[in-house]
Amino acid sequence: MEIYPDFLELKKKLKKIIEDFYSLRTKGAKVISFPSGKGGVGKTTIVLNLAAALALSGKRVAIVDLNLALPNVSLFLQNTPKKTVTHFLCDEAELSEILVKLNIKKAEIDVFPAESIVNLGKKVKIERIRELILYLKPNYDYILFDQSPGLSKFAIYPTLVADVVFVVSADIKPAYLDAIKVRDVLEESGVNFNGFVVNMTKRNNLRYFYNERVYATIPYDWRLKNAFSSGKTVFQLRFGFLSSSKRAFSKFAEKLIEDFPPERVW
Template structure:
């Protein structure tokens, strides 16, 4: 039994209510994966769920920067035996906490058996305390990251409408699927210029997965290119909090609602109300 299967079995052995473990991945960097993870986690928390966001890009994480929060401890401290898993958890807001992946790492992290065991023990504890565990994985696929992805209940794959990003996302899903054909996938297209771009990208990916791998995937929808998202990054605050009425925020809120309610609905750009469109028109004058 490999390490991923051992971790999965460890999670399944818990008889108490368990958190849903979600790995958020991308085929390459620069698609807004971490920003999505943060805002997705924040909106799940706003709906009354206890959520823990974990930056698993160990040594090169940026979740703490995007959140404008800092911590003296990160996941590597715990893996190396420096305290309990609770010691590296930072509370951000009501129902939302995070674990930093650390940054500025000057060595390559190779998990040893003891660290894998500590990871399993830590997750066993966390699954009893939260409704959702969200793992923001590093871009691409590493051996260490794959172990964790294989143990998750679901994998959310982030892409953009660019052909190279779509191909990278497909390659990532195929890579995971070949190791675990039962793994559940959900797809989101980020930074689209219009809803049609998102629909085309998602349906291309969905069709390829179905045709070549006989695998159905859940289509979450797409998020629009939105200048307020960049402003929120500069202000180190989730865009759904800082600009709740922006197009990206409204769309993501609807996506989270459909996701939490297990609605098989594909959500794209939420249209502005008439008064908002009219206001925008006069501002251009």
């Protein structure tokens, strides 16, 4: 039987897709995605403080800023590289040019900051996130995505290639309604939704999410707010041990490590 070159090429491409999918899903770090309905619900705060808690637990952690509209992770960095994740997604940078170290006490987090696509004015290839994951996954225990809010392709695509997906919200009606919409869209898209992370809760009583699948809650804490305003995590504050949110993030990290342990490849 004659085998046509086009068929051989198709078979080669299918084999590569399957290999990539296997690598994305099983090897190395757990990739955790944090989408949300609205902006301003605290995604960046949650990502940075959870990363700090994981790093202080001895885990190798990377943060990838995928909020390509209004990136905020760079506010926590002493130095910002000339090239960012946005440049990488535009085929204008290698990942090795982007990495910045963030020190949290005796721990260290690797950060890959972004630049607003409005400022860059280039066409972003969001699908290159697959390459980013394949490059980073063997070197870490956890990779955290800080994402754009809403339901654009820039917000949804990262959830499709993640291992764990938490929708971030605040316990107020507009944020709740938008978070439910995001959850429904993700589930309809075949995404493995792992629960809500509800920020700025009061007295551990959930007003709107009480019947929903909530994985973690972060209490309203003025110390956390002040830490964010000064470009720090709550773990870096002088009297951070008094912070209720610090305890919540430590508990969040412990639960995450137990439920979603990384699969080491080294």
